[in-house]
Amino acid sequence: xxxxxxxxxxxxxxxxxxxxxxxxxxxxxxxxxxxxxxxxxxxxxxxxxxxxxxxxxxxxxxxxxxxxxxxxxxxxxxxxxxxxxxxxxxxxxxxxxxxxxxxxxxxxxxxxxxxxxxxxxxxxxxxxxxxxxxxxxxxxxxxxxxxxxxxxxxxxxxxxxxxxxxxxxxxxxxxxxxxxxxxxxxxxxxxxxxxxxxxxxxxxxxxxxxxxxxxxxxxxxxxxxxxxxxxxxxxxxxxxxxxxxxxxxxxxxxxxxxxxxxxxxxxxxxxxxxxxxxxxxxxxxxxxxxxxxxxxxxxxx
Amino acid sequence: xxxxxxxxxxxxxxxxxxxxxxxxxxxxxxxxxxxxxxxxxxxxxxxxxxxxxxxxxxxxxxxxxxxxxxxxxxxxxxxxxxxxxxxxxxxxxxxxxxxxxxxxxxxxxxxxxxxxxxxxxxxxxxxxxxxxxxxxxxxxxxxxxxxxxxxxxxxxxxxxxxxxxxxxxxxxxxxxxxxxxxxxxxxxxxxxxxxxxxxxxxxxxxxxxxxxxxxxxxxxxxxxxxxxxxxxxxxxxxxxxxxxxxxxxxxxxxxxxxxxxxxxxxxxxxxxxxxxxxxxxxxxxxxxxxxxxxxxxxxxx
Numbered sequence: 217x218x219x220x221x222x223x224x225x226x227x228x229x230x231x232x233x234x235x236x237x238x239x240x241x242x243x244x245x246x247x248x249x250x251x252x253x254x255x256x257x258x259x260x261x262x263x264x265x266x267x268x269x270x271x272x273x274x275x276x277x278x279x280x281x282x283x284x285x286x287x288x289x290x291x292x293x294x295x296x297x298x299x300x301x302x303x304x305x306x307x308x309x310x311x312x313x314x315x316x317x318x319x320x321x322x323x324x325x326x327x328x329x330x331x332x333x334x335x336x337x338x339x340x341x342x343x344x345x346x347x348x349x350x351x352x353x354x355x356x357x358x359x360x361x362x363x364x365x366x367x368x369x370x371x372x373x374x375x376x377x378x379x380x381x382x383x384x385x386x387x388x389x390x391x392x393x394x395x396x397x398x399x400x401x402x403x404x405x406x407x408x409x410x411x412x413x414x415x416x417x418x419x420x421x422x423x424x425x426x427x428x429x430x431x432x433x434x435x436x437x438x439x440x441x442x443x444x445x446x447x448x449x450x451x452x453x454x455x456x457x458x459x460x461x462x463x464x465x466x467x468x469x470x471x472x473x474x475x476x477x478x479x480x481x482x483x484x485x486x487x488x489x490x491x492x493x494x495x496x497x498x499x500x501x502x503x504x505x506x507x508x509x510x511x512x513x514x515x516x517x
Numbered sequence: 518x519x520x521x522x523x524x525x526x527x528x529x530x531x532x533x534x535x536x537x538x539x540x541x542x543x544x545x546x547x548x549x550x551x552x553x554x555x556x557x558x559x560x561x562x563x564x565x566x567x568x569x570x571x572x573x574x575x576x577x578x579x580x581x582x583x584x585x586x587x588x589x590x591x592x593x594x595x596x597x598x599x600x601x602x603x604x605x606x607x608x609x610x611x612x613x614x615x616x617x618x619x620x621x622x623x624x625x626x627x628x629x630x631x632x633x634x635x636x637x638x639x640x641x642x643x644x645x646x647x648x649x650x651x652x653x654x655x656x657x658x659x660x661x662x663x664x665x666x667x668x669x670x671x672x673x674x675x676x677x678x679x680x681x682x683x684x685x686x687x688x689x690x691x692x693x694x695x696x697x698x699x700x701x702x703x704x705x706x707x708x709x710x711x712x713x714x715x716x717x718x719x720x721x722x723x724x725x726x727x728x729x730x731x732x733x734x735x736x737x738x739x740x741x742x743x744x745x746x747x748x749x750x751x752x753x754x755x756x757x758x759x760x761x762x763x764x765x766x767x768x769x770x771x772x773x774x775x776x777x778x779x780x781x782x783x784x785x786x787x788x789x790x791x792x793x794x795x796x797x798x799x800x801x802x803x804x805x806x807x808x809x810x811x812x813x814x815x816x817x818x
Contacts, residue, residue: 373701
């Protein structure tokens with residue numbers, strides 16, 4: 217397994233041996249953009265949800281008789297952001313002012329025609345089920361507030377991506393999204409206190425934030441409310457140190473990670489939050505106890 | 518936690534409550550494309566690796582004195598795909614024939630100028646450390662062959678993304694990339710046998726492949742070599758069924774998942790491969806047995 221952004225010491229710039237065969241995974245920004253979706257079936261409904269979640273406006277072109285119930289719901293739910301036309305794609309004029317185009321049709325030749333028109337106008341385009349025509353692919357996704365995880369198999373196995381999604385979801389504790397939201401808030405407050413883009417102040421901010429995220433348990437970051445953030449900036453940033461949550465009057469959660477000596481191993485860190493080791497240990501304990509009891513009782517007879 | 522592509526029954530089209538605040542995560546395709554990278558420092562070197570891995574050609578603009586050792590290595594390693602100019606960005610002509618532009622400069626005003634030129638020409642652009650200027654963000658990444666996982670915090674916490682990367686890496690078994698590669702190969706062979714895009718044959722292929730991925734353990738998919746694939750197509754696809762690996766003469770790996778009745782719960786499926794449930798159960802069993810034995814021995818005295 218190789219890590220695309222592994223850190224490397226300048227003296228030994230190790231390079232991944234496999235510089236090919238992957239995609240460039242990116243988080244595309246759609247706020248204030250308009251996306252054309254051609255098709256209204258089940259696949260289209262998934263696209264519509266993803267694009268709406270990314271704050272885009274949407275134009276849907278699809279005959280009403282083929283609309284999936286979810287597509288209908290999105291049209292009803294978001295009249296301010298979704299414009300629906302009960303017809304097929306009619307020609308190049310449909311692409312006017314579009315920032316992205318997604319087709320989800322059961323008709324490859326129509327998709328191909330739309331993709332060619334998009335190429336001429338440099339509009340990013342995805343045609344569902346026809347990877348050769350796509351500027352980009354979608355993958356299975358996990359979302360928890362500001363946290364988004366995409367699992368891409370580079371077109372090789374959508375079902376495996378879905379299976380991995382369940383596996384990885386289970387490895388999360390459920391508090392990560394909230395931790396990220398709070399850290400984002402802290403970063404904003406810090407930028408107000410020590411403004412500037414680039415240069416020394418930017419580096420110092422980045423270093424201090426990193427140190428905080430390294431030293432605090434992720435679950436404890438969820439306790440960064442307004443008052444705690446203010447104290448953290450006063451007693452931490454201003455004095456060039458990273459106080460603990462306890463220093464700031466907070467109560468650390470029961471640790472799964474850093475404070476628990478068992479969890480220093482990489483393997484155990486991956487056990488999902490919520491006592492999943494407790495159950496097998498307990499079951500084993502009971503089974504062992506009962507077995508020995510039965511064995512001894514049998515011997516005594 | 519919400520799942521962007523959760524399946525929904527048509528009769529009850531449940532809709533995620535939070536249709537905003539996220540990015541559109543996509544796997545961008547760069548094969549045959551050219552990417553301009555402005556800057557050659559540490560951040561640029563990470564961009565260069567990601568873009569080279571996605572099979573793009575690269576033009577780097579950066580004064581030689583600021584090159585990171587890894588940037589230098591990439592320039593040396595891939596002379597056929599990397600063109601390097603020892604100078605700064607000079608103006609709009611640099612964008613000629615570029616499909617994407619990434620800046621990684623310690624100078625926000627230069628970045629801003631480059632981004633504006635890109636916008637005029639509809640070239641997707643990312644300016645490191647200036648989220649407001651970006652068409653797309655990067656995230657922490659895990660790669661294992663054709664498997665790529667991106668962790669995005671929507672700009673709120675790059676350090677948390679890195680921490681989550683270690684956590685999620687640990688939840689993987691290390692065989693997933695190989696399983697995906699083999700499944701991709703099977704899909705290719707299946708398409709040769711039953712060609713066609715869209716329509717009934719496409720749906721039947723998709724259904725059969727899904728069924729296979731659901732019924733086989735992921736680790737067993739790594740055993741899909743050329744001969745096994747041929748038998749699987751003959752004895753499975755042609756007869757409209759999914760034989761097990763054992764049916765095909767293969768030897769299933771020791772199961773952590775489907776064959777173990779304990780593991781039918783969603784939670785236990787997430788425990789990483791490698792005996793992590795076996796160990797706690799065994800320890801519990803021994804502890805339970807010893808406790809009861811001691812207790813009974815104590816009573817007998």
